[in-house]
Amino acid sequence: MRFVKYYFLFLFGLTVLGSCKKEDALNVDDVSGLGGDTWVKTPLDQWLYDSLVVPYNIATKYKWDQFELELNKDLVPPDESKVIPVMSTVERVWINPYVLQGGVEFFKKYCPKLFVLVGSASFNLDGSITLGTAEGGRKIVLYELNDFKNKTMPGYVPADSAIPKQMFHVIHHEFGHILDQNIRRPVEFDAVCKGLYTADWINTNDYAARQDGFVTAYAESSPFEDFVEMISIMLIEGRSGFDNIVNSITGTSSRGTTADEAKARLRQKESLVVDYYKKAWSIDFYTLQTRVRTAIINEIY
Amino acid sequence: MNLKDFYWKIVPALFFFSALVFSSCKKEETRVFDQTPDTRINEALTQYGSALTSSSAGWNATIKTGTGGIYHFHFRFNESNRVFMFADINLETASTAKESSYRLKALQTPALIFDTYSYLHILADPNGSVNGGADGQGLISDFEFGFDSLATDSILLTGRVHGTKLTLIKATQQDLDAWQNGAWANVVAFENINDIQNYFKRVNIGGVNYDLRVDPVARTIAFTWVDGSGNLQQFVTAYYYSSSGVVFETPFNAGSQTINGFDVVGWNAVNFTLTIRVNGAATTIAGAPQPLKVDLGAPQRWRDYALNNGALYWASLNGFTVNGVEDAFGINTLRTDTSQYFYLLYWPKPQGQTFDALAPTFLIPSQNALDLIYGIALTPNFLVDGRVVFSYLFDVVGTYPSTGPAALTRSQFLSAQGYYFIQTGPKTYDMVSAADAKAWITWQFPG
Numbered sequence: 001m002r003f004v005k006y007y008f009l010f011l012f013g014l015t016v017l018g019s020c021k022k023e024d025a026l027n028v029d030d031v032s033g034l035g036g037d038t039w040v041k042t043p044l045d046q047w048l049y050d051s052l053v054v055p056y057n058i059a060t061k062y063k064w065d066q067f068e069l070e071l072n073k074d075l076v077p078p079d080e081s082k083v084i085p086v087m088s089t090v091e092r093v094w095i096n097p098y099v100l101q102g103g104v105e106f107f108k109k110y111c112p113k114l115f116v117l118v119g120s121a122s123f124n125l126d127g128s129i130t131l132g133t134a135e136g137g138r139k140i141v142l143y144e145l146n147d148f149k150n151k152t153m154p155g156y157v158p159a160d161s162a163i164p165k166q167m168f169h170v171i172h173h174e175f176g177h178i179l180d181q182n183i184r185r186p187v188e189f190d191a192v193c194k195g196l197y198t199a200d201w202i203n204t205n206d207y208a209a210r211q212d213g214f215v216t217a218y219a220e221s222s223p224f225e226d227f228v229e230m231i232s233i234m235l236i237e238g239r240s241g242f243d244n245i246v247n248s249i250t251g252t253s254s255r256g257t258t259a260d261e262a263k264a265r266l267r268q269k270e271s272l273v274v275d276y277y278k279k280a281w282s283i284d285f286y287t288l289q290t291r292v293r294t295a296i297i298n299e300i301y
Numbered sequence: 302m303n304l305k306d307f308y309w310k311i312v313p314a315l316f317f318f319s320a321l322v323f324s325s326c327k328k329e330e331t332r333v334f335d336q337t338p339d340t341r342i343n344e345a346l347t348q349y350g351s352a353l354t355s356s357s358a359g360w361n362a363t364i365k366t367g368t369g370g371i372y373h374f375h376f377r378f379n380e381s382n383r384v385f386m387f388a389d390i391n392l393e394t395a396s397t398a399k400e401s402s403y404r405l406k407a408l409q410t411p412a413l414i415f416d417t418y419s420y421l422h423i424l425a426d427p428n429g430s431v432n433g434g435a436d437g438q439g440l441i442s443d444f445e446f447g448f449d450s451l452a453t454d455s456i457l458l459t460g461r462v463h464g465t466k467l468t469l470i471k472a473t474q475q476d477l478d479a480w481q482n483g484a485w486a487n488v489v490a491f492e493n494i495n496d497i498q499n500y501f502k503r504v505n506i507g508g509v510n511y512d513l514r515v516d517p518v519a520r521t522i523a524f525t526w527v528d529g530s531g532n533l534q535q536f537v538t539a540y541y542y543s544s545s546g547v548v549f550e551t552p553f554n555a556g557s558q559t560i561n562g563f564d565v566v567g568w569n570a571v572n573f574t575l576t577i578r579v580n581g582a583a584t585t586i587a588g589a590p591q592p593l594k595v596d597l598g599a600p601q602r603w604r605d606y607a608l609n610n611g612a613l614y615w616a617s618l619n620g621f622t623v624n625g626v627e628d629a630f631g632i633n634t635l636r637t638d639t640s641q642y643f644y645l646l647y648w649p650k651p652q653g654q655t656f657d658a659l660a661p662t663f664l665i666p667s668q669n670a671l672d673l674i675y676g677i678a679l680t681p682n683f684l685v686d687g688r689v690v691f692s693y694l695f696d697v698v699g700t701y702p703s704t705g706p707a708a709l710t711r712s713q714f715l716s717a718q719g720y721y722f723i724q725t726g727p728k729t730y731d732m733v734s735a736a737d738a739k740a741w742i743t744w745q746f747p748g
Contacts, residue, residue, distance in 0.1 A: 037406060040380075040381035063404070063416040066461075074427040074437060074438050074439065074441075076425055076427070076444065077417050077418055077422065078417065079401075119426070120426055120427050120428050120431075121428060146418060205666075
């Protein structure tokens with residue numbers, strides 16, 4: 001009787017499938033909004049295609065698309081005149097150093113594939129502003145493009161360095177995450193500041209965080225963030241800039257870490273990052289650091 | 302029931318039933334509309350697109366922001382997703398066309414998106430320093446709009462986020478010319494009225510003198526005058542621009558005539574005067590060193606208000622405006638290693654003391670707290686002519702700086718001629734130098 005059972009079940013399945021068959025298929029030749037947004041290409045689109053899509057497969061979305069962004073925020077798209085200055089700066093400060101150190105194949109494989117550009121800052125309820133966000137190793141959102149200036153632009157004052165520097169921080173931070181997610185950071189790294197990671201990082205500041213051996217307040221949030229904050233800050237501040245950060249630590253933290261302990265932790269994490277770049281990616285971190293920092297100095301100092 | 306029965310009775314029944322259910326889906330397809338939704342929405346987009354590009358002289362656009370301001374734009378759309386724009390937001394937007402991009406897209410409704418930064422985005426920019434609105438929301442405006450209706454000469458749209466209404470009316474060549482030949486820019490030059498170095502901006506209309514106070518961000522204008530029985534009167538209205546002048550949202554009944562607005566003849570950048578035409582009669586707005594009538598009790602009223610409302614203090618965000626320059630002494634640049642200038646306060650009898658205090662306050666971001674680092678103790682002397690003169694007593698808290706923005710603020714504050722007070726709202730006063738009315742400070746009550 002088992003045969004019968006299978007027989008009927010088979011038939012039943014056929015009935016189900018058969019019943020979906022209809023004579024007229026819907027006309028789906030031209031479904032709105034699913035074919036991607038189109039517009040007449042401008043020289044700016046061509047520049048982005050030639051400079052970023054062809055060599056690295058990185059797309060840049062500068063035209064407004066609310067669905068790439070937080071729906072509860074008032075934001076505005078960037079001024080077209082800011083797109084090339086920003087993306088060419090990104091190329092000099094992030095792409096070129098990694099391509100030179102890691103090779104173009106390495107870079108193409110791991111780089112985030114989409115940049116979304118926003119003209120204004122993203123204002124938070126507490127009055128602070130967000131200058132960059134990222135999602136899933138694929139997308140990086142850069143804000144405040146309309147106020148972007150580097151030192152080649154007229155009217156540049158040193159205070160203008162804050163916005164580009166924050167952009168570099170975000171990009172190097174996110175790329176650090178991608179590297180970490182592909183080849184995990186050394187387990188020793190998580191042990192260095194074990195017990196000091198806290199969800200309360202938001203209520204501290206960089207100065208207090210450094211007294212505990214963290215490079216920024218955000219680094220206190222988890223080993224995961226600590227690792228890439230180390231990478232990002234070391235790269236954008238350069239070796240002597242990082243040394244200055246370490247040497248500036250004084251006093252004992254509110255959690256009882258002495259200045260010497262804090263310095264030792266930062267140095268230990270520094271050497272673990274350098275070691276990780278060497279072993280995992282065959283990249284000499286200090287050379288990479290010099291390249292990034294030199295590019296940044298040329299850009300904003 | 303044994304197993305055999307089960308297969309021979311139940312299963313065929315199930316099969317029969319399911320065949321019924323599924324075959325019941327088979328229907329003749331009946332459509333309410335002739336076309337599929339996708340076809341129809343693409344048709345609509347095409348139709349809207351060709352309407353936008355069809356007007357060779359472009360479109361006159363009007364938008365009312367969430368904060369209440371009425372703004373005019375001129376859009377010219379071409380078929381390559383480019384739009385050329387003028388706007389009566391400021392002198393630059395009124396005189397120089399800006400090119401940006403637009404596209405039509407099916408969102409929940411067919412939508413017009415101004416998708417790179419343009420003059421329209423100035424209103425929506427969440428950075429308050431761009432448009433004078435609050436940080437995080439700007440003037441509450443839109444740049445993504447859903448189409449509401451389409452007629453031959455007009456298109457109505459509604460913003461997708463804030464519901465801002467945008468009206469497009471087909472423009473004539475004359476409308477376009479009015480932007481291109483500077484007629485609008487000439488009108489928007491009205492905002493230069495605040496470049497007049499004196500606090501008091503005086504104009505004579507129909508034989509009556511008025512002091513004007515214009516807020517170009519909120520777009521309000523206040524008239525102050527002395528009535529027949531010698532009392533000060535005030536009228537405030539919101540205004541917007543037209544291609545020829547300023548239009549009042551509420552007409553001003555000026556006794557002998559009703560004023561709906563005025564034509565702007567031109568701004569004189571040498572003498573700092575603005576010539577206007579009110580109901581056809583030309584007149585000139587110019588600076589004045591004295592108020593029309595001194596509000597004799599205002600200084601005392603100002604100080605008493607703080608004493609009577611929780612013994613609090615008056616605060617000024619930007620310090621002194623001098624010769625038309627806001628924060629002329631740069632008080633906003635005051636810093637310490639751990640804190641930054643927050644506001645300047647005037648505190649009558651702080652915490653039961655016998656003196657009044659003037660001090661900049663500092664915000665310590667890491668503690669989210671305000672700090673007083675230095676200040677001065679002073680005594681207000683109320684004069685019968687309506688002036689108040691402050692006399693210095695001694696430094697309080699710490700040693701007051703002898704140079705820099707704080708020192709400049711102190712020496713201006715202690716001006717021997719003293720100050721007039723102008724009440725501008727229930728909790729706002731302007732304190733105006735009696736010497737020449739070219740220095741003033743705005744006080745607001747934080748409570």
